[in-house]
Amino acid sequence: MPSNVEQDSITADDVAELAGVSRWTVSRAFKKDASISAKSRKKVLEAATELGYAPDLLAASLASDKSNLVALLVDDFANPHKLVMMERLTRILRKNGWDTLLVNTLDENDASAALMNASQRRVDAAVLIGVNFNDQELAAALGARRVKKLIVFARSSENPDTISICCDDRSAMAEITGHVIRKGYRRPLFLAGPQTQSAHLMRKETFVRLWHEANGDRPDFISVGSYDPALAYQAVADRLRNSTADARPDVVVCENDALAMGAVDAIRYELGLKVPQDIAVTGFDDVPQAASPHYLLTTYRQPISAMAEGLVQVLKGESDTTDLCRFSGQLIIRDSA
Amino acid sequence: MPSNVEQDSITADDVAELAGVSRWTVSRAFKKDASISAKSRKKVLEAATELGYAPDLLAASLASDKSNLVALLVDDFANPHKLVMMERLTRILRKNGWDTLLVNTLDENDASAALMNASQRRVDAAVLIGVNFNDQELAAALGARRVKKLIVFARSSENPDTISICCDDRSAMAEITGHVIRKGYRRPLFLAGPQTQSAHLMRKETFVRLWHEANGDRPDFISVGSYDPALAYQAVADRLRNSTADARPDVVVCENDALAMGAVDAIRYELGLKVPQDIAVTGFDDVPQAASPHYLLTTYRQPISAMAEGLVQVLKGESDTTDLCRFSGQLIIRDSA
DNA sequence: TTTTTTGTTGCACGCGTGTGCAAACGTTGC
DNA sequence: GCAACGTTTGCACACGCGTGCAACAAAAAA
Numbered sequence: 212m213p214s215n216v217e218q219d220s221i222t223a224d225d226v227a228e229l230a231g232v233s234r235w236t237v238s239r240a241f242k243k244d245a246s247i248s249a250k251s252r253k254k255v256l257e258a259a260t261e262l263g264y265a266p267d268l269l270a271a272s273l274a275s276d277k278s279n280l281v282a283l284l285v286d287d288f289a290n291p292h293k294l295v296m297m298e299r300l301t302r303i304l305r306k307n308g309w310d311t312l313l314v315n316t317l318d319e320n321d322a323s324a325a326l327m328n329a330s331q332r333r334v335d336a337a338v339l340i341g342v343n344f345n346d347q348e349l350a351a352a353l354g355a356r357r358v359k360k361l362i363v364f365a366r367s368s369e370n371p372d373t374i375s376i377c378c379d380d381r382s383a384m385a386e387i388t389g390h391v392i393r394k395g396y397r398r399p400l401f402l403a404g405p406q407t408q409s410a411h412l413m414r415k416e417t418f419v420r421l422w423h424e425a426n427g428d429r430p431d432f433i434s435v436g437s438y439d440p441a442l443a444y445q446a447v448a449d450r451l452r453n454s455t456a457d458a459r460p461d462v463v464v465c466e467n468d469a470l471a472m473g474a475v476d477a478i479r480y481e482l483g484l485k486v487p488q489d490i491a492v493t494g495f496d497d498v499p500q501a502a503s504p505h506y507l508l509t510t511y512r513q514p515i516s517a518m519a520e521g522l523v524q525v526l527k528g529e530s531d532t533t534d535l536c537r538f539s540g541q542l543i544i545r546d547s548a
Numbered sequence: 549m550p551s552n553v554e555q556d557s558i559t560a561d562d563v564a565e566l567a568g569v570s571r572w573t574v575s576r577a578f579k580k581d582a583s584i585s586a587k588s589r590k591k592v593l594e595a596a597t598e599l600g601y602a603p604d605l606l607a608a609s610l611a612s613d614k615s616n617l618v619a620l621l622v623d624d625f626a627n628p629h630k631l632v633m634m635e636r637l638t639r640i641l642r643k644n645g646w647d648t649l650l651v652n653t654l655d656e657n658d659a660s661a662a663l664m665n666a667s668q669r670r671v672d673a674a675v676l677i678g679v680n681f682n683d684q685e686l687a688a689a690l691g692a693r694r695v696k697k698l699i700v701f702a703r704s705s706e707n708p709d710t711i712s713i714c715c716d717d718r719s720a721m722a723e724i725t726g727h728v729i730r731k732g733y734r735r736p737l738f739l740a741g742p743q744t745q746s747a748h749l750m751r752k753e754t755f756v757r758l759w760h761e762a763n764g765d766r767p768d769f770i771s772v773g774s775y776d777p778a779l780a781y782q783a784v785a786d787r788l789r790n791s792t793a794d795a796r797p798d799v800v801v802c803e804n805d806a807l808a809m810g811a812v813d814a815i816r817y818e819l820g821l822k823v824p825q826d827i828a829v830t831g832f833d834d835v836p837q838a839a840s841p842h843y844l845l846t847t848y849r850q851p852i853s854a855m856a857e858g859l860v861q862v863l864k865g866e867s868d869t870t871d872l873c874r875f876s877g878q879l880i881i882r883d884s885a
Numbered sequence: 886t887t888t889t890t891t892g893t894t895g896c897a898c899g900c901g902t903g904t905g906c907a908a909a910c911g912t913t914g915c
Numbered sequence: 916g917c918a919a920c921g922t923t924t925g926c927a928c929a930c931g932c933g934t935g936c937a938a939c940a941a942a943a944a945a
Contacts (some may be wrong), residue, residue, distance in 0.1 A: 222901055233925050238902065248923060267717035268668040270901035275928050276567045278606065280669075283650065289836065291628055298625035301652035310669065313620065313650035331605040332617075332647065399892095417604035441842065472840075480841035481615035499626065503777065503809075503840055559931055571896050575932065585893060607931035610900050614933095 221264045230258035241266050268310075272333055281309050281526065282358075286316040286341035289439035290469040292496040296340050296365065296515060297417050303519040309335070309526060316341060323348045326357050336360035336526055342405050342437065346370045352377035362525060365513060367413065367536055376521050376535045384417040386542040387493055387511060390461055392425055394548060396491060400450075400460035402443060402470050414466050414495065431460070435470065443473025447491035448481035451490075461490060462548055468494035468501045471508055475547065491548035507546040514540050558601045567595035576858055578603050578831055583636060605647075606674075609670055618646050618863065619666035623653040623678035626776035627806040629833040633677050633702065633852060640856040646672070646863060653678060660685045663694050673697035673863055679742050679775065686710055699862060701732060702850060703871055704750065713858050713872045715850050721754040723879040724830055724848055731885060737767035737787070737797035740806050751803050751832065768797070772807065780810025785818035788827075798827060799885055805831035805838045808845050812884065828885035844883040851877050 216497035221490045223237040240255035272278035285423040287293055301311045316325040322344050329337050337358045353361050353372045361373040422430050433450055435442040444478055451459055466473035469493030478490050498510035518538055524530040559573040575590035576582035595852040610616035621688055638648045653662045659681050666674050674695045690698050690709045698710040705712045759767050770787055771781040788796055802808035808831030815827050823829055834849035861867040
């Protein structure tokens, strides 16, 4: 009965006493590759199990200056692909010993406040998987030693101080462009996301350039303020509502699936046209919904898991950081184009 | 040039020296409602700004036994509603001073390992927004003082030790049921999610009961292993593929939108039938996609933001914990039923 | 002016762990 | 049996800040 007497959290000292060793030996027992005999470790671990002890990660972080914490900054919750990325990243990070701090930067136009916040938790790295990140501010944050490592995930960055882990956008768009050309489409419209950020995706530019090289003309494009299917829907509807059949595009190439889904819906429900017969659509990311019979998007699947493993390498400091922007994914051809 | 000399992180001591006060006064300057004169606080804050100082939350947590950290346990990343919940929760928590630890429990069939993990970070609370949570294990985790507070969000729990913040499922389903009945549907099929958890939603039971009270018969139902549109698609397709027109249901009442979207797609693309003319569909959650012209789901919107504010009250300890399961949302009537 | 009250500040101690070093231990080879 | 070596263990110190209390100053009351 009195066994449960307001027992303050058990510490390594308690385990040490029970195991008959010093507190530091307890510490070693929980550390891989530590200098400790198998016998001692076994004793300690048994005592720890008996007491229900687990090392305090806060104290460990404070003492070691290594938190095993990664901040994930997200500002783009309308894009279903974020759910996929979060799932993969948290899973793979956790498997490798890192916990994830999810930071919503939706309300600030800069990520610096969020970075500051993360730095106060001594995160080992901040991973950006959003849109509204200003390279200058990021650099400033890094310069002030706010965070040890700044990683831009699934997006390239021109900033030399930030590490970027992403697909080779050029070859990815080349695959899409090639497919669009092979399919015989002649009047593409590019649907892009936010254009104001210095770290924005280069897919539009790449597509325009590749198309120009192949066909001589420069495709038209429109852009929306965020990767939100609803915004894409409006933009496409507004753009195409009054265009005649022979003036309208025959394919809408979208920066990602979030936009592509809005585009498909607009074409179908706002314009009453068929995809792909009247207007084809391509996406990027291969979100789960893209495979639904309703969309059947032709899209490009990034190797998120491999990229996440690359992130782990970076965190471990075992990375050359050179090939991190050369991941290559896979063109997924479905019915939409 | 030598200004950037390997400057180890500035601490409160540095600020204290520059401001000409003691370290503890610095500490007070950053604490609301602390006993400190306006003059001192100003001096300290200016010095802090000049040095770029920000309190170390790790050390603060260790010293105060309050981390301002909340663990968010998620095991259900196929459900787009999770994205909404994460956005709202992180936003509102952050606004109130809490950071969010995102824990993916997808790989374990129990949440206890994740809870253990969170407890090692001394989280102030663990918030569950998933499915596969076993009440017994949760209770055990609580009993072992693993986490201070265990909160089940948007889901009711029978466990007396866990705090549940959710809609009044009974009245919510009553609204949906009423709508379905008023619309004149006669042969409902309930599409439910996982049924094995002790903390699962009571929507199926509630619907069946209410329908039985009103019509005398007990509706049929099927269930799928997770809230995944693709699984719902398969389940509905398999169930209805060989049923004759007069034997098939005229409305599919779904436990949430994730399932409803799969149901709509199956009805349209697998069975070639029309929604709602041949078979109507209702959902729950009002995910963003539910409003798209493709689905136009009749559904029920939970007051997520208000519930998140309720969570903040719980964290602050300012809650009666009685009305936390009595939030009421709003029936959203669209074309699908 | 003296006393009381109120407001403000400084300090010893603790939070639970990691690091680097030195001492103790055990082993091998001659 | 001794030296030399590798392995294992203990320890002082540090990590950066909060709590509670005591000391202090300033303002209000006597």
